[in-house]
Amino acid sequence: MRVAVVDNPVRDPAETALTAVHRACLCRGWPEPDVAETTVAEPGGAQARAAVEAGADLVVVIGGDGTVREVAGAMAGTGVPLGVVPRGTANLFARNLHLPYSSLERSVAIALGGEPHDVDLGRARWGTPDGAVGEGAFVVMAGVGQDARTIELVRPVLKKHIRWVAYFVPAVATLGAPLLPMRVGRDGGPVRDMRLWCLLAGNVGRIPLGIEVLPGARVDDGVLHLAAVGPTHLVGWVPIALKGLLRWRHDVPGLAYATARSVRAETDEPVTIHVDGDEHAGVVWLEARIEPRALRINLPPGPAPDA
Template sequence: MQQLSRGARLTWGATCLLLFGLLTWAVAVDQPLLRRLDDRGAPVEAWATDIGWLREALAIVEDLFGTVGITAYVVVLAVVLVALSQRAAAVLVVLVTGLTAAATTGVKTWVGRDRPDWQDPGDLLTNFAFPSGHASSIVALMGVVLVTTVLLVRPVGVRRLVWLATPLLVVLVGLDRVLLGRHYPSDVVGGYLLGAGVLLVCWAVVDPPATSRAVDAAPLPEVYTSARQLAVVVNPSKVDDLAKFTATVTAMARAAGWSEPTWHHTTVEDPGAGMAEAAAVAGADLVIVCGGDGTVREVCAELAGTGVPVGIVPAGTGNLLARNLGVPLLLRSALDVALSGQDQAIDLVEVDGDGMELTHFLVMAGMGFDAAIMEGVNEDFKKKVGWLAYVVSGFKAIMFPPVRVEVSIDGGEWTRHRARTILVGNVGYLQAGMPLLPDAAIDDGRLDLVLLHPRRLGSWIPLAWRVIARRPRTDDLVNRKTGATISLRASAEAPRQLDGDAIGPGRELHMRCLHGRVLVRVPR
């Protein structure tokens, strides 16, 4: 749908409206062929159900997608889109549904077709039948939901759910109208054609681009003396349609005044460092990275200290860095921030330990339960269900045994602790948006440590409450510390992770915050 041109939308929209016009004429003159197709009489009358439980279920569907229900859904959707700075999309939603409702009412009044005689006499609808308002409005609403999802939402799981749910709801509402005896089949078909025609024509007129806060901000001072060079590092496994993604980035870059992007695809052997180095050596003024937190970490670490800003297009499951920086998860909005946002210097964390080479992280390092979750995630399952794979893995590992660990802050004395999970964070919000480190800031030159030690299964409930409520008290259940350097030393090997990627078991992690080392693009 994203590649459907304005001309194609107008053509298909006009076709739907033409077919609707022909059907309206046939209904108005009571055309014999239509009467036979409508099969008015015993056969269609037999479709109307008199099964009590089924009629009750159909009545619920009727109420859910009646005028009041559709209006409520439209208002909620429009408000959400405005809150996400997608004002053009909100205008499209209101325009399509409003025009469809107005056209439906006008044609109903002009044609004046009576309802079928076989409605339930205890629950009669007496207004005119053609076209079905339920049918036209459900097509209009589901159409704008589908359009905005395709244009603005990146997670493949969400898009698949919408692609499956929208046609099912359209069919369900159409069947509901006939099975309740509210409409003839041609009433429903007419509603479908009207809703689809209005949708396509309006979409051709109002083509919503994704916007972000950068659009409304004052322009930044121009510091470039030549054409601005753009490089894109992308993890192909995280992009559903690479050709479409390439076309979108290229078009938006050109509109924002950037050069034709140079493309660098990550590989299993090189998850991003080599590509970032090649982009910097080639003189890139901006490097956009599209991938998960692991890919973002590799690119940012390679470009640390170079002065080359990094624009983030989140395409992973967690996208923790993007969330903490306020970078939108919507594809076009994230691209807009990357191309037109402002630069912010953030901290990079240098980390090493037993059995691992010196490396870096941007979001967090962990040892114990949280790392066991990362190790236990099935990658194929994660591709299908997204973040739910972490929930499943979490339930499996929920009683991971506690770790005996020693902690040293800023080279001070080692203190002994017991914890099921130990997290060192560079940001405040970690997995599932939990404010595990509420005082952490990504640009303060310090690291924040939290040790969680629920002794039994029931202890997770008060722990979760204290985290969500941001209770400052520290004890054996929730303990927090902060410093520029943090070292961990466990009594036995434990699972470890960096930015959500398992790095294998070990006993030690030594971390040092490198203040303001990386430039990233954030919303203005």
Template sequence: MDRHREAVAAELARHGWDEPLWFETTAEDPGVGMVKQALAEGADLVFSSGGDGTVRACAEGLLDTGVPLAVLPVGTGNLLVRNLSLPGTLAEAVAAGVEGDTRAIDAGVIDGRPFVVMAGIGLDAAMAESTSEGAKRRIGWLAYAGSIVKHLRDKPFDVTLRLDGRVTLRRRAMMVLVGNVGRLQGGLSLLPDARPDDGELDVLVLAPRRPSDWLRVVGHVLTRSRRYDRRVERYTAARVEVDVVPPVLHECDGDTIGHGSHMSIETRPGALLLRVPRGSES
């Protein structure tokens, strides 16, 4: 931590910035309270130094404040960084924060809890819960691959899906994923048309009927096929309501948030200001 602080402060100094304020997250507060404290002390730029959970918490504290977020990626997934092609090195990330452009992106809200990447139920939540921190430290995002294979034989659940209060679908599914962006670890694109600034959420429903259907699901995803397939359905909406039987595990930006039988998600267009490299079109 001391070496990291020294490196960040040195990069900021190269750009003419003073020593920053530092706020360490805790297990009880992954960042929301720290952001509020920083704002109370007059911060006009907040760097999130951590993984997706830290980014999500900092984003929650900054929504609709007019203060931008810059990301120093030091986690395993770093999905917002990967999806938006943000800098992956410390020097480039600091430069983007202090000299880059400010871009307004959407945020999603699941049952009152903001997210910037994805939220979902079923297979992805089970994968997140069963992937150990030790495995992620040892082999990075590949740890998720072994976890998801382990859950392919989980029992499906009954889903009722309402999109903007109009479209109703009933499926027996393995996963419902709602994304602000569309790529997972390893560059796997589950929602290839998702954009973080279009004012809508993208929805994926995976509903294989038998174990052999997983081959078709994998092929559909890997080829980014847009052909209709009841096993892999994609939709867009500003508000998504999901009811499931029996209750299943929920996740939000890679963190599990308990079991439930209902999920209500909506978008908050342009609610988060994000620093990106100057002139970036990503």
């Protein structure tokens, strides 16, 4: 078994996870893995492509959601399994796939020897007023609106020391932000004028504390799950929050769900978007689409989990 590792050294500064992967490979009688570190200029995709081209039988990524999405985007369609050793702040992809993010030994064992499953991958494109276009893959979700502004406001120090709890501090501060006018269309169909706090397009549906943002989302169901969030009053957040926490199945005002293979949102003024937690400011349109079962990933035994 030829294993390649794409390691984010910022997320694994003491090389604890990398050492664990080395040890596990040797215990299995496998050759020592090839290792490539991510950089700011090359955050993981190039390293993953090079590993596949060099004949790797398995690629293991060590890092957070941002590194995972870069590697996943490069490996989609290759058929080479991906093993994930989560070392990020939120580890949302790992949480949704029931990958052990708090036990390094277990996460390495599944990354190397889990059951391969074919899961969906999201692709996003976005544009600015001057015509510049960006693009990237996502394994969790992409969004446009005030939720992206929340991520933009996360203080790096708070994020480092309190981990995923960091996201909730600025979230509270932005709940009263004004709704944004958007034009939203699904699958190339009619465009609707909407006023939203945010629009989410997700591959999986849960965030920390078990909050269900996109009910019913499965990582292998072949569709994007959409949430249009637009409470007209601050008090409107109460039923929305309770629905996510308690997983209510009945509708609440200011929250609508849909599914699609693709979605496009346009805004009048430049706004911030996010793609798996990485924010991009000054954007006036966002497109997202799903690639069904494009990514092969090692998971715990059993069927792919409900996300």
